[in-house]
Amino acid sequence: MAAQAEVFLVGATGLLGNRLTSAFLAKGATVRALVRPGATGEKKQALDALKAKGVELVEGDITDPTDRLAAAIGGAQTVVSAIQGGPDLIVDGQANLLTAAEQAGAARFVPSDFAIDITRLDDGDNFMIDWRRQAAAGFAGTPLGVLSVLNGAFVEVMVGFMDLIDWEKGTLSHWGNPDQPLDLTTVQDTAAYTAAAVLDPALTNGGTMRFAGEVVSMLHFHAAVERGTGRKLELRTLGTAEELRSEIEHRAKATQNPFDYVALQYQWCMVTGKGKFDSLDNDRYAEIKPTSVEEFVRGAGLGA
Template identity: 45%
Template sequence: MPTAFVAGATGRLGRLVVAGLRRRDVRVRALVRPGHGEGRKAFAHDPAIEIVEGDIRDPGDRLTRALEGVDVLVSTVFGGAEVIVDGQVNLLRAAEKTGVPRWIPSDFSLAVDELDYGDNDLVDLRKKAGNLTRGSSVVSTPILIGAFLEVVNMPWYKWIDWEAGTFAYWGDGDQPVDFSTYADTAEWTAEAALDPSAAGRTVRVVGDVLTMKELHQAMERGSGRRIEARQLGGVDDLRTEIERLKATAADPMEYIMLQYNWAMVSGKGKLRPLDNHRYPGIRPTSAKEFFRRVTS
């Protein structure tokens, strides 16, 4: 039975990845922050899940002991530079010392390598982490999935207002955009973790590919409601709005959502080629089905 070490195991994606690995008969070591009682309870029912208390920023010797005998390291952490860059690099160095052969970094995003520094502050962190870990003896398998449908459905994303019955978007509405759910992403991650042919390559998998106009139709058909689509401006208008907000923002979160929007509707963040065919056993959730579920 192979062993996987999962960092960020108690997060939304991490828990699903742990479950996906267990369904594939993989022994899991789940990294849980000290004092995280809820995390312990989540995994206490399964003797094949070993809870390891710690943090990816812990001193290397502590992490090294926790990584002994691990076949694949999976990182599902989210956060700022101290987590995505410093923490993941620290974790990888510990994995190198132990001889872990493979790892999956916490990318789970748009086309990271196609975006330039400055296009997206959070993607910049993933690019930096990738550069710092390139050439490691622990072979990387980045997984890119486009945009999470659960995220774009959140009120703070400012796309969909179910109460008002509106959908606001930028661009001409005709650029194909990649979407996936957390659950499908976890399944692909579990599959890739056990796929030796995925070592050293980027896995690009998506649940649905839709233009903004098609996404609007999926909302209406899935929810059974009439949704008014509102075009906020073109791609260049969006870029101008991002720069305006950046000039006075105290926190990148004030404009990061628009940076993701720009990467999607400009086409720069589009994933090519897709690798869904590599994992035919996974039938991902369509946007229409997702909206049916969240509105029923």
Template identity: 40%
Template sequence: MAGTTGDLGHRIALALLDRGAQVRALVRPGNTKPEVASLREQGTEIVEVNFNDPAALTRACAGAACVVSALSGLRNVIVDAQTHLLDAAVAAGVPRFIPSDFAIDFTKLLAGSNRNLDLRREFGRHLDRMPIQATSILNGMFMDLLTGQAPVVLFKLRRILYWGSADQPLDFTTIANTAEYTAAAALDPTTPRYLRVAGEVATVRDLQAAASAATGQPFRRLRAGGLWVLKLMIKITRRLVPAPKEVFPPWQGMQYLHNMFTGLPKLETLDNDRYPDIQWTKVREVLAAR
């Protein structure tokens, strides 16, 4: 598994261990992050490997039943490093690969509407050409972001900020649930090319009701304008603060919200019931526990 020092990746590794799996974590040479020591203490095999060394990476993948990627970054990671990892998995004869997708359904988005998701779609085209069984987990927006990082639930103002329609269904899933589901999928040899899950599908009106119930304070809706307004804001913000080397600059999050409010990447035919032992967390629970 790659990307185990990140929040999602670390949780996936722990979820795999909870399910009795043998986990091998591929980390960069000299990585001293506390997650590495934590996983080692819990029985994870830690393998330091240079992702630019094909032979070493192939040896690191040898014997695996599934390679899971939770890598996070820009082109040098999502396209380049993942391609190295994929090529090594194929060379080692690994039967299955789970890429670091974990997002809204970017397969239905127009090119150029989201930089980070464009990179995932580009890698996906390469993945589909390779002789390996691939499964992408699409989970909507991480519900955890609603507690502050995503400017939607404005706790101090007691408002739900949105653009477009207050009735557009939106997909949300916690990081923990996504990790649990990914672990279950990694141990399931019958997974299809895509699995789509959402801990809760909620409109802006639903978010308003959830925030009011979670805090005991009445929340109201705050419509900032149509989607064209948000698109204009993205353009201006990207020009003023381009931050091309940042993975999540302000305009990137705005792109993600714009994608969601258009309804284009709405997940269809959810696969939540595939692993019935998973208990899905709701928006109200996340907001109440913030």
């Protein structure tokens, strides 16, 4: 009988990481999670919930000395990062984690990519994606198989963080060509695809896997949100993709905080088609039946 797969996960208390723990456990893997010490309140409750699910918790930080991280990784074959943060974590922290994974003798490393097609973008298109490409360049030469999982945009982000929908005003605003196809996946489906790919013995050498729960145009997205919520939303066009680029440049000059315009950078990468997947790997895991935008919106009770 094959040994039970063991996954070491960083970011288990996060939006995606929490779903990843359930997805790995559902597939029979054991999960050891690196969690930051000193949790109180809701964070402490989240840790208790992870423990109750059967996740083994190890206290630490992705920036810990590699010896300590390697000891935490122990005998796990795969190290998965679902971390979020700046270049200190995405570039340097993940490089540190990979070194620790090498030291521990792990076979595979999954960086915290989980985005649109980062391989097709150029520096400056999106600063958060630049960090991920910078991190990937640093992984070259590792003996571990590096598996990058890409999911397009979370549906949750499209109905929230992107700021497209104003429920009070009853509007859905967008930039660019409303017929441009967009790759969208819920957090839960991203976790299910990631677990399937991570535990797929044929992918031990790594590679890039691209998944989308649904590929929809903005017009289709608008119609799906209307059907799912039962609400009419006026569709507003904010400008062309070129005008969006100018708006981003304008905001970049006006602020010290790039997070003020990162949602627009993601939108630009999507509405131009530059971050669009050329092909999908969904069929490899046909047992996963992803949630459509309409089903998600209805299930989440949005717009009430």
